[in-house]
Amino acid sequence: MKSGFLDKLIDRLDKLDPGSLQTHFLQLASDKGLLETIFHAIQEGIIVLDGEGDITYANRAAEKLLGFRLESAAGDSISRYLRDIDWELVLDLDEGEWSRMVSREIEVNYPEHRFLAFYVVPLSLVREEESGAVLILRDITRDREHGEKVIESERLHALTLLAGGVAHEIGNPLNSLNIHLQLLDREIAHLADGDRENLGELVDVASQEVKRLNQIINQFLRAIRPVEPELEQTDLADLLGETLRFMRHEIEDKSVLVEKESPDDLPPIKVDKAQIKQVFFNIIKNGLQAMTGGGLLKITISATERFIAVAFRDSGSGIEPESLGQIFDAYHTTKGEGSGLGLMIVQRIIRDHGGEIEVDSEPGRGTTFTIFLPPCL
C-alpha cells in the first residue's frame, strides 16, 4: 500500500464509478486489517505520537509494557507513561541531535518492574511535512538480569581464583617455617636447663600459631574450591534437627529460643547432606550473632510443586538497606572476628543445587533468609 497509489486514487476519486470505488475501498480495508494484525503481532511495543507528544496509536505490546489501553489512553501525553524523559526536547530535536537522543534504556515500575530499551523515530524523517514521532519499545529485562548474573559469577570466579592462589602460596613458606621450628626445637634440646625451657615455650607458641594458620588456609581452600554436590535422598527436617543439636550449646548461651515448623508430607529431595548442613549452620550462626540480647529464631520449612523452601527468621539487629547488596560478597563482614565468607559459601552451595536464596531485613527488627531448593523430579 504505497502512499503514491493513495495519492493517485485521491486525485481520481471524482472520476471513479461506484463499482470501482467500492472495490478500491474493500481493498484498502483489507490492507488496513492486515497491517493492523501485523502491527499487533509485533513483540516490540510501538506508539505513535503527534507533534505535541500525545498518543495517537499503540499496539498490544506497547499497551502491555506500559500498562494502558489505547481506548482510554489515546490523546494522553506520553509523559504520563514514560516519565524522566524530557519529551519536549525529544520532539523538538533537530536532526543533528537525533542520533544522541533517539536510543535510550529506562527502568519502569508499572505495571511491572522492567528495563525497556526504546528509540524514537521522528515522522519527519519519513515524510517531511509530518510532525510527531514513532516510539519503539523493547523489553530487555531478561537480557539485563542474565548479564548481571554472568558478570557477578565471573567476578566471583576471578576473586576465588586469586584468593585460592594466594592461600596456596602462603602454604609453602608456612611449611618451611614449620620445618625450621622443628629444627630449632632439636637445637634447643642441647641447651642448658633454664634456657631450654624458656626458648622451648616460645617455639611451642610459634608452632601452635603456624598450625592454626595452616588450618585456616586449609579450611579456606576447602570453602572456595567448587565441590560437586553428592546428592542423596534426604529429609530436610532431619538435617535441620541434626544441625540444631550440634549448635545447642551456642543457642543456649545466647538465650535464643528456636521454633521449628515443618509439614508432615514434605516431598522427597536430593541434596548433598554435608553441604546443606553447612548452609543451615552458617545462616543460623549469623542469626545467633545478630541477636546479642537473646531472641527468637523461627525456622519454617514449606513446599510447593516447584520448590522446597526453608525460611530462617531471626529477631536480631537486621541489616541496613545499603549493606544488603554486599552481604554475599567475599570478605564483607561487620564483625571483628568474622571472615565474611559465610554467606558467600551459602550462596555457592545453594546455586550448585539449582536453588535460590532470598533475604529480607528490617533494621532493628530482624532478618529472614529463605532458601529455595528444587524437589526430586
Ligand SMILES: Nc1ncnc2c1ncn2[C@@H]1O[C@H](COP(=O)(O)OP(=O)(O)OP(=O)(O)O)[C@@H](O)[C@H]1O
Ligand atoms: N541474620 C543476620 N542479621 C544481621 N546481619 C547479618 C545476618 N546475616 C548476615 N549478616 C551481615 O552480613 C555479613 C556477612 O555475613 P557472612 O556470614 O558472610 O560473614 P560473617 O558472619 O561476617 O563472617 P563468617 O565468615 O565468620 O560467617 C555479616 O558480617 C553481617 O553484617
Ligand SMILES: [Mg+2]
Ligand atoms: Mg557468618
